[in-house]
Amino acid sequence: MKKNFDFSSMSAVEAGYRRRQRKSTVITLVLAVLVLMLAAFMMLYGNTIYTPRQVWDALNEVEGSAVFTVKTLRLPRMLTAILAGFAFGMAGNTFQQLLGNPLASPDIIGVTSGASVAAVFGILVLKLPGSVVSLLAVASGLLVSCLIYLLAQGGGFSNARLILTGIGMQAFLNAIVSWLLLKASEYDVASALRWLSGSLNGVKLENVSLLAVVVIAASCMIFLLDKQLAMLQMGESHAVTLGVKSKMVRLALILLSLLLVAFATSVTGPIASVAFLAGPIAARLCGGGRTNMLASALVGSVLVLASDLIGQFALPSRYPVGVVTGILGAPYLIFLLLRMNKKSETV
Template sequence: MTHTNPTITLIMAGRRRRQGRWILVTSLLAVLACVLCCAMLMLGNTVYPVKDVIRALSGEQIKGVSFAVSTIRLPRMLAGLFAGFAFGVAGYVFQTMLRNPLANPNVIGITSGSSVAAVFCIVVLQASGAVISVASVVAGLATVILIYLLSRGKAFSIGRLILIGIGIQAMIDAAISYLMLISAEQDLPAAVRWLTGSLNGAQMDRLPPLMIAVLICTPIIIVLGKQLNLLELGEQAATSLGVDTDKSRIALIVSSVCMIAIATATTGPIAFVSFLAGPIAKRLVGIGFSNIIPAGLVGINLVLAADLIGQFATPYRFPVGIITGLLGAPYLIFLLVRMNRKGEL
């Protein structure tokens, strides 16, 4: 008769509890995302019943319903869905890989790099959506490469990377302000709306690059999930466990930047979603399993819920970026105060 080691039994029981919690929370987040997607399709100036929405999506022509659902609400919902997932996953990757909740694309300047390229295309080149997407990706990658190279020094430093990223972001924001000042008056509304982060005006023909980026880059990040978790232990620990830190970090950065740059080109830089999604997912799911998918689902829920609040909670309609900014700014202040008290700043 074999006897099981009590310690192993306890460890396995804890693992099963954590796995059960991961499955439960992830499932609930997915259900909530589906509910919000349905709400995005049903709600508007006119509220349509579920059966009419389904008929319109299946291709049946219903007066008033088909145009509103297929041309306006469906692209808006899909833009929020894929952009929210991209922002959530990318933010979680950077925060985990760099072991700092401040190290997200919004704070360290990556989103600003994509933004300045998009604003330049809008107000100077007056370019189309495809050109804006390509320029945003190239500028986002160039920004992260610059920040990464400047932060290496004799050895890679997370603190140095964050400080350099904040400095680069300030410079880029100044460039954006200059472009806004010299832009033609008729281009200002489009640029301001884009910089705020909005799902208004989402069109189906502009969504394929974002969808393709998410569908290609997400599996790559999931495959690298083990290396990502080991990078969270630190450079030396990850190296001692057989991780090629430079290659893993570059692959994760390129995949994340591609997603977030194209998402930014599609919807504008929706504030604080990449900053909030990872910590919320970690708090809900706990530790022990990868939070890549939960962070993406939290990002979806944040964007869709914020857009619904912006549309219907007040007599005025606000872009989604304003609502997420109102949610994220207090958390950023709280995080800075807590880190300062712990001596982490």
């Protein structure tokens, strides 16, 4: 009797697991199709509306009325939206899963602020060209991220200490950005503010190629560590028992996520809330109890593509993509803080 009970319980657990797995697979495929549909719409629609045949011809021609619009303006914008959204979504979800806190996104803990300070300093003080500003932003973002990680090591690694250190660093770096903007001339401030708002305007194909290499390489490595991340979520002792080198895996995941954020930010600027929203949305769609890494990355791409289309065509004036994503993220942050506060009061 007991054996029959155990067997039926195992069958129910296995059936539930397969059902959740199928749901996650279907949702991920739907998100991938949605990314392709939004990307196609971005290529077809604009001040001039082209047919799919015209877009295809423009991509294969050197000269023509549609070549400049399609190849120089729309194609780099579309590819950057997909890659940057993918990078922000995956990095944000990795932080949240690794640290077990929905506030642990690169936006909140100060990672993007490091790149922002360097970019604003390069634009306003050093008068550097865009390509050099991007490299400076990458280097600064990684440097500040490593500094945050080292400061959080005092007395042993702590998730809460890392988040609090990041929030403090973000406040400090944002104050420096504000001071630089106040001291700069009016002409230079406009270009700095365009970068800080998070924008796809003026992106070139040469920026896309390097971003694509970094996103593909870092994403593949994160996928390879996905099982170890799932084990770490069960607790440090369980993960070590199962043979996971917790310190090495945690450090590798953090560095890979920082690499994604730094390179994406260097191309587009700090697109607000994408890293913060992608993971929770994917978890809501696919269900909890899994890392939802690919789904979160695709949600990030959908958010950037859709927000850019909304900012360009659905509002009375044109707004950078970061303004639209910031508007989407603010209510969720307030809701999350209220819910966390309510839980703490209940406990």
